[in-house]
Amino acid sequence: MALYDRVALIGLGLIASSMAHAMRQGGLCREITGHARSAETRATALEIGLCDRVFETAAEAVKGADLVVLAVPVGAMGAVAAEIAPHLERGATVTDVGSVKQAVIDAVQPHIPAGVHFIPGHPLAGTEHSGPRSGFATLFKNRWWLLTPTDTTDPAALARLRGLCEAMGANVDTMDAPHHDLVLAVTSHTPHLIAYTMVGVADHLRRVTQSEVIRYSAAGFRDFTRIAASDPTMWRDVFLTNKEATLDILGRFTEELFALQRAIRLGDGDHLHEYFTRTRAIRRGIIEAGQDTSAPDFGRVAEGATTTGKVRER
């Protein structure tokens, strides 16, 4: 059943193309328009049927759309919002899929005209691939889609967007933006930084990298290399815009790493065993709770979080 008439996708990469596939498969909108900066991407979008019509400018793409999805890197959201603002339909909803929420709100909200609903969002689903050919219809199936409405968000517009996310297979939750940014700093942003660092360390040891690391690449390291192959522009923007929360979590990570380093140096097997037993229980708890293993445990993070986005000391 069509939930929107015309959906405009701004930026035609992994997330937008996955949304296009999912919306087409479910018949969730009547028409999809799109904008990408490169002629090659626009041609691809038409060739593989992501969009019915593509435009050279975002301004043209949003005309007549009742849903506009900003699917560009976080650092580009503000400029895109400024460009499309005068062309938005009264009553339309603008959402985004950025990995950071407060910075997107700060950049986009000032441009949103009266009578247009802005409901920030973030699907917790992705891969290390990017571009219009990387999307697939089931990307959002059984994954979280977080929306960060405010007290003034129109309930009907929120319910309609929630319906679309759910129809694409996602589980929807709402939270405020600072809390989102803290949770994601723990469950996504800092882990990505650690993966980038680990692969960087291996790369510095070129003597090893060129031969043994590749050949004997164990599952743990292979997982790191997959994560570290993620789009550099996207992740640069994530760290530049979720600075405070990431540095907060990174500080805690470093403290624990030093404690483990010290335990190894002192031969403190009890410390190591106790620590690994605790982390194993966390993983098992998530599985026993019947949660998608990719889904972060918001409750657990919330226990140590304050509304200012800072983590309370244990």
Ligand SMILES: NC(=O)c1ccc[n+]([C@@H]2O[C@H](COP(=O)([O-])OP(=O)(O)OC[C@H]3O[C@@H](n4cnc5c(N)ncnc54)[C@H](O)[C@@H]3O)[C@@H](O)[C@H]2O)c1
């Ligand atoms: N990849 C993931 O795992 C993932 C998951 C959830 C959310 N996100 C978020 O979704 C958004 C899009 O990510 P993606 O993975 O689809 O990226 P992508 O690289 O596959 O696609 C991004 C698109 O934006 C376009 N673009 C880049 N800069 C632009 C600009 N200044 N103006 C107009 N278009 C521009 C690119 O040409 C491309 O078409 C990002 O904000 C990212 O944080 C990504």
Ligand SMILES: O=C(O)C(=O)C[C@]1(C(=O)O)C=C[C@@H](O)C=C1
């Ligand atoms: O599976 C992956 O490749 C991802 O990293 C996806 C992932 C994540 O889970 O951290 C990455 C960034 C997003 O904003 C949402 C999802």
